[in-house]
Every structure is written in C-alpha cells, then in structure tokens.
Amino acid sequence: MLTLKNISVKFKDKVVLDDLSFQAEKGEIIGVAAPNGTGKTTLFNVMANYLKPNAGEVIIDDNYTYKSEKQEIKIRKRLTTFPDQDDLFDELSGIDHLKLYGNMWKGTTKHIPQIVGKLNMGNYVKNKVRTYSLGMRQRLCFAMMAAADSSIMLMDEVMNGLDINNVSLISEYLIEMKKEQKLIFIASHLLENLDLYADRVIFLSEGKIIHEQRFGRGNDDYIKISLDPHQYNRLINEYVIPDNHLYIASHLFCLPLKGMKQAEQMKWVEQLLGLKEKELSIGPLGTVEYYEKHYH
Numbered sequence: 615m616l617t618l619k620n621i622s623v624k625f626k627d628k629v630v631l632d633d634l635s636f637q638a639e640k641g642e643i644i645g646v647a648a649p650n651g652t653g654k655t656t657l658f659n660v661m662a663n664y665l666k667p668n669a670g671e672v673i674i675d676d677n678y679t680y681k682s683e684k685q686e687i688k689i690r691k692r693l694t695t696f697p698d699q700d701d702l703f704d705e706l707s708g709i710d711h712l713k714l715y716g717n718m719w720k721g722t723t724k725h726i727p728q729i730v731g732k733l734n735m736g737n738y739v740k741n742k743v744r745t746y747s748l749g750m751r752q753r754l755c756f757a758m759m760a761a762a763d764s765s766i767m768l769m770d771e772v773m774n775g776l777d778i779n780n781v782s783l784i785s786e787y788l789i790e791m792k793k794e795q796k797l798i799f800i801a802s803h804l805l806e807n808l809d810l811y812a813d814r815v816i817f818l819s820e821g822k823i824i825h826e827q828r829f830g831r832g833n834d835d836y837i838k839i840s841l842d843p844h845q846y847n848r849l850i851n852e853y854v855i856p857d858n859h860l861y862i863a864s865h866l867f868c869l870p871l872k873g874m875k876q877a878e879q880m881k882w883v884e885q886l887l888g889l890k891e892k893e894l895s896i897g898p899l900g901t902v903e904y905y906e907k908h909y910h
C-alpha cells in the first residue's frame with residue numbers, strides 16, 4: 615500500500631535519511647521511534663511530499679508516485695497528515711474544522727456527530743478554537759483525521775499534550791481505525807503507548823532503520839529482571855551466562871528463553887530471584903526496552 619524506495623535526504627552536509635526502504639500494508643499501525651532530531655518528521659514530510667527527497671521515491675497503492683501532478687492528486691485523496699495546532703483557525707469552531715475535512719476528503723459530514731461523541735468533544739466542539747486548551751486542540755486535530763477518513767494517515771506526535779484519559783481514548787480509536795484497514799504511521803515519544811496498538815515499530819538512526827520490532831507474531835520471550843551494574847557483574851562472575859543475553863541501559867538483564875529447556879528456565883528464575891528479591895517478569899521486549907537498547 616505504501617512503499618518507500620531508497621529514500622535519501624540531505625540538508626547541506628547532514629544526511630538525515632540514507633537510502634531508506636520500507637513497505638507497509640493496509641490495516642497496519644507502524645510506530646516510528648527515535649530520539650529528537652533523528653529524522654521522524656523528515657520521513658513523514660517525504661511520505662506526504664512536503665519535502666522532495668534527494669533520491670528515491672514514495673509509491674502508493676503500487677501505482678502512484680509524486681512524479682506527476684495527476685498522480686499526486688490521487689495520493690492526496692488517500693493520504694492525510696496530522697494537522698499542526700498552529701494551522702487551526704482561531705475564529706472557526708471545532709465543528710467547522712471537522713466539516714471542512716469531512717467534505718474535502720470524504721465528500722460528506724454525516725459521520726461527524728459520531729466522531730464528536732466518541733472523542734467526548736460534545737461540550738466544546740461548537741465553540742471557537744481560540745477558547746480551546748492544548749489538549750482540546752489536539753483532540754480536534756485527531757478528530758479532523760477521523761473526519762477525513764483517508765486510507766493512509768501520518769500522525770506525528772498524535773498524543774502531544776493529552777492527559778492519560780485522552781491518550782487511552784485515542785489509543786482505542788486508533789485500534790478501531792486499524793480494524794477498518796487504515797494504514798497509520800505514528801511518530802511518538804510515548805513508547806509504552808505504542809505497544810498497545812502498533813503492529814510494528816521501526817527505530818531510526820543515522821538515516822537508516824536499525825531495528826524493526828514486530829508485535830504479536832511469536833516474539834521471543836525473555837526473563838527480565840532489573841539489576842544494577844554491581845549485581846550484573848556479580849552474576850556474570852558467578853554463573854555461566856548464555857552469550858545471547860542482553861544487559862540494557864545498565865539496568866535491565868534479559869535472558870532469552872528460546873531454545874532453553876523448561877528445567878533450565880526454572881533454574882534461571884530461581885537463581886535470579888535469589889540474587890535480588892525484586893520484580894522479575896517473563897515476556898517479549900517492549901518498545902521502551904528496544905529503545906534503551908538502541909539509544910542508551
């Protein structure tokens with residue numbers, strides 16, 4: 615549905631995207647994780663054609679690229695980007711914004727009351743935007759994407775400025791959108807939140823995708839326990855630790871269970887609990903853990 619083919623972007627001498635290729639299908643939510651200034655927004659800008667890459671191309675639905683105006687129009691109908699709060703019109707109401715997006719992309723406004731209801735915006739949506747708080751504006755921006763209902767949605771920092779209740783409200787909405795076969799990209803620093811709905815999270819560094827984490831497809835389980843460096847050193851001196859263990863960000867010891875017999879697993883659980891009576895868990899690594907692994 616969306617293919618990135620050998621995308622490179624340079625600002626003067628600074629390479630931000632370096633021969634990056636990627637393919638995404640409908641019904642997927644793709645998280646994009648990386649520290650500030652790595653290139654997440656640049657990647658989104660290339661996907662939306664707000665920025666021409668120095669090399670490479672974006673292909674939508676196997677057919678359309680930004681190379682001709684006619685094809686770009688086809689893509690515009692299929693792809694929306696998360697509105698910037700600064701681009702909202704202070705003197706218009708929320709409902710005016712939703713109607714605008716509904717009419718422009720979907721050709722109707724019939725679905726808007728339902729969106730307003732689902733996002734708990736009924737008590738403010740008719741007021742002018744200039745009276746809105748940061749979180750109210752952010753919910754409106756999300757509602758505008760829902761009103762457009764395009765098949766591809768690029769959401770940069772969708773959860774910015776939202777309280778916990780609204781983060782969970784929008785997370786649930788995203789899961790519904792996924793069921794409707796939307797393809798959604800989400801760049802976020804709320805890493806644990808991505809675990810709730812993302813099918814894949816890609817990690818960027820030096821212009822490349824350095825890791826792709828897939829959820830829900832038999833991910834490898836680990837025994838995980840937090841150990842300080844002193845405890846970790848004691849562990850590796852006292853026991854023969856499998857080479858494929860991880861010690862993430864000098865605080866989290868992770869032992870892969872793959873290929874380990876049950877008796878051995880039990881032995882390790884006992885040994886680790888003996889070392890430190892602290893929380894031990896078993897499961898796959900989450901986005902936070904991969905993030906610390908790659909960027910610590």
Ligand SMILES: Nc1ncnc2c1ncn2[C@@H]1O[C@H](COP(=O)(O)OP(=O)(O)OP(=O)(O)O)[C@@H](O)[C@H]1O
Nearest residue numbers: 625626628630648649650651652653654655656657
């Ligand atoms: N128009 C531009 N001109 C020059 N440099 C730019 C431009 N846009 C982005 N950059 C640089 O490209 C790099 C990547 O920026 P980008 O905004 O894509 O990062 P990001 O991962 O989205 O960061 P954040 O998490 O802070 O939003 C940064 O070093 C930034 O300074």
